[in-house]
Amino acid sequence: MTDGQMLAVQFDEPGGLDVLRVREIARPVPGADEVIVAFEASVINPADVKIRSGQIPVRGGSLPVTLGYDLVGRIAAVGVDVTGLEVGTRVAAMSALAITGVGAWSEYVRLSAASVAPAPGEPEPAVLAQLPLAGLTAWQGIDALKLQAGDEVLVTGAAGAVGKLAVQVLLGRGHPVRALIRDTTQVGQVPAGVQVETDTPDAGSVDAILDTAGIDASTALRSGGRHITVVPGSAAEAAKLIITRESGEMLADLLDMVARGELRLDPTVRFGLRDVRAAHERLTQERLAKIRGGRIALVSRPIHSPVHSPQCADTN
Incomplete structure (x- = not known):
């Protein structure tokens, strides 16, 4: 990968699993009131599937679309006007993809500092990632x-x-x-x-x-x-x-409940970003069978991928 680039999960046109691409794109830089979050984990939500298939249009941004609402990761950079968030801090966030056009399934994500909240040490990112949206x-x-x-x-x-x-x-x-x-x-x-x-x-x-x-x-x-x-x-x-909006303040309250043991989160099945098609396939299979085997998480460094999948890297 060349300097200044990162991997992202995108599609050029809505459709089935075959439209998903893992490709190199430019790494973002923060605006004055923004942060860059280095991706650790996310989960697949029904809204992600609906956006990929074209059932939900993305009102902000333009094609290609980077998917993903939920994000747990570490602050990699901060804008000049950002206070209270330091590089290296683990945070959670929700990116309102359908409204803003900014997705979370990339190695680095640019978000408003007001949208993120410091995350507790436990549970681990792949479990905590189901909370934001x-x-x-x-x-x-x-x-x-x-x-x-x-x-x-x-x-x-x-x-x-x-x-x-x-x-x-x-x-x-x-x-x-x-x-x-x-x-x-x-x-x-x-x-x-x-x-x-x-x-x-x-x-x-x-x-x-x-x-x-x-x-x-x-x-x-x-x-x-x-x-x-x-x-x-x-x-x-x-x-x-009600259309869900980004809010680091509300998310902080939810994270406090998690830290106090007042919110129970589901176990997760983990896939790497490069295995995003297999992750979507797993979700489809569970829905058809009407079973619930844990939330489907995408992680930066999976211990292993539970299902082998063909590469979906962009070869164009």
Whole structure:
């Protein structure tokens, strides 16, 4: 690799797995209020798959697109106006890819300093990397509900990445929670201390609904209750849609919960950046089989790749 270059996972046009390319691109330099983060780990989110396939357009930037929302890594450089963040500090961040066009699946990532937060020593980066997008989505969705003390909240998709974090955050804030899941096979994915539902609860039985699954459970809402969805195109047409925004401040609060043992994170299956196609294949296989084998993580230095994959380096 030549000086001033780095590896990045990109696509030139939306499509299937074959559009993914690992190629050399120019290494970024920070603006005055920006930082450069050296990549250690990320995870594959449903939004990454939807962007790759063209279901979600990228409003910022232009083709080719570098994929990736979540990031854990170490500060490699800081802008002249940045304070409180030093080179070498491990941080976590979420890059709002669909809005900004800036993806996290590259060896170095340029982000606003306000978007990153110092990360605790534990858990390791490949596990912690599942927190930024899912955690911020859950946090901002809950904030948008404007809950009062004692309000009972129904979380749809409570066994999913966003849903299970939302349940834990709500419990941490002292709210009674009902967890709506697909079927009884998902019971073990739901945090303890909540009432589990496999069907929409009785009419008028909850004060608020946080939809993380794209389904309409609005009949369960009491009169005057609040309904938020974090899923574009949700069947819950009356719910207010929240689009997750970058926030180092909110992420710091979530990381504090992790450090205190108040948020449980899933195990991960790790792939190197060069094995990104195999990682996407693994995710597709698990979805088709309706199994959950841990979050799929991309890491800078994998101990081994669990699945052999053909090289997807750009040979053009």
